[in-house]
Amino acid sequence: MQKQETLSKNQKIILDLIEKSDQPLKAYSILFDVKKKGINAPLQVYRALNKLVKIGKIHKIESRNAFIACKNSKCQIANATIFSICESCEDVTEIHDHKLSEHLRDFKDNKGMKYNKYNLEFFGLCKKCV
Amino acid sequence: MQKQETLSKNQKIILDLIEKSDQPLKAYSILFDVKKKGINAPLQVYRALNKLVKIGKIHKIESRNAFIACKNSKCQIANATIFSICESCEDVTEIHDHKLSEHLRDFKDNKGMKYNKYNLEFFGLCKKCV
DNA sequence: TAACGCTGTGTAATAATATAACATATTTAA
DNA sequence: TTAAATATGTTATATTATTACACAGCGTTA
Ligand SMILES: [Zn+2]
Ligand SMILES: [Zn+2]
Ligand SMILES: [Zn+2]
Ligand SMILES: [Zn+2]
Numbered sequence: 001m002q003k004q005e006t007l008s009k010n011q012k013i014i015l016d017l018i019e020k021s022d023q024p025l026k027a028y029s030i031l032f033d034v035k036k037k038g039i040n041a042p043l044q045v046y047r048a049l050n051k052l053v054k055i056g057k058i059h060k061i062e063s064r065n066a067f068i069a070c071k072n073s074k075c076q077i078a079n080a081t082i083f084s085i086c087e088s089c090e091d092v093t094e095i096h097d098h099k100l101s102e103h104l105r106d107f108k109d110n111k112g113m114k115y116n117k118y119n120l121e122f123f124g125l126c127k128k129c130v
Numbered sequence: 131m132q133k134q135e136t137l138s139k140n141q142k143i144i145l146d147l148i149e150k151s152d153q154p155l156k157a158y159s160i161l162f163d164v165k166k167k168g169i170n171a172p173l174q175v176y177r178a179l180n181k182l183v184k185i186g187k188i189h190k191i192e193s194r195n196a197f198i199a200c201k202n203s204k205c206q207i208a209n210a211t212i213f214s215i216c217e218s219c220e221d222v223t224e225i226h227d228h229k230l231s232e233h234l235r236d237f238k239d240n241k242g243m244k245y246n247k248y249n250l251e252f253f254g255l256c257k258k259c260v
Numbered sequence: 261t262a263a264c265g266c267t268g269t270g271t272a273a274t275a276a277t278a279t280a281a282c283a284t285a286t287t288t289a290a
Numbered sequence: 291t292t293a294a295a296t297a298t299g300t301t302a303t304a305t306t307a308t309t310a311c312a313c314a315g316c317g318t319t320a
Contacts, residue, residue: 009268041271042307046306051268062193093241097239104250109223109227111223113214113255114255119251120248122237122243123249124243124244127243136287138297139297139298169299170300171300173280176279177298195278
């Protein structure tokens with residue numbers, strides 16, 4: 001059974017918006033969109049985003065400074081994300097590959113590090129842009 | 131034989147600085163350090179950084195907005211980077227793992243994307259910080 | 261009940277990261 | 291030897307993110 005987090009008002013508003021988009025949204029574009037709902041300041045957005053990232057509802061696409069809803073129930077637990085990013089149209093897709101995830105989860109370096117999270121971004125050209 | 135790029139004056143100054151550090155440097159800390167060498171503006175730093183990233187001499191640690199010298203002759207060709215990052219002391223290490231690299235290089239999604247690059251960041255606690 | 265810790269809200273100010281636009285110089289290659 | 295490509299220098303500005311402070315709501319527990 002998944003732990004069900006209770007989201008606050010601002011967190012709900014911002015998660016709703018991100019879930020409605022199938023592509024990553026940037027913090028200040030989110031801010032612009034939620035002004036009509038009474039969220040006025042960057043910090044209100046960043047606080048909600050940070051929380052949503054922490055509980056795995058959304059992910060940050062680090063190379064793009066943008067946020068996308070999680071489409072993969074498993075990475076909520078594993079703290080692990082894999083994305084493919086088209087460098088032409090900027091289309092972003094969350095990748096769900098059991099074998100690859102397993103390989104990454106099981107990876108051990110030779111320095112004795114304890115991993116609890118990873119983030120992988122593939123870049124290239126999507127079918128439309130090739 | 132590796133293609134030997136000829137670096138410009140600013141590029142050399144900035145690469146030198148980054149290579150002397152075994153940890154990632156941030157753009158504005160680089161700017162501060164190279165002011166004595168006559169580099170005065172952020173854009174001069176970013177232009178050199180972008181070029182150095184492009185030719186594989188340095189990598190950007192996306193989750194940290196910082197730049198580190200490449201320690202792995204192979205990723206210059208493969209456009210592929212793997213790092214481990216300690217979330218406590220922020221120590222960053224470039225990982226050089228043949229099996230993992232192969233696995234990632236050979237990864238194919240089911241959307242027909244053509245990959246030419248990837249960036250993987252592992253997070254956790256290093257031996258000292260556990 | 262009252263005190264406390266925890267999480268969230270609201271607001272203003274500011275810090276940190278990165279790019280646009282323009283003028284000019286230097287190197288490379290046809 | 292002219293044109294294209296790459297690099298420089300400078301000013302201004304855009305974009306992304308955090309600090310600091312005051313306070314509200316909620317559940318725990320003394
Ligand atoms: Zn996910
Ligand atoms: Zn595309
Ligand atoms: Zn490298
Ligand atoms: Zn550490």
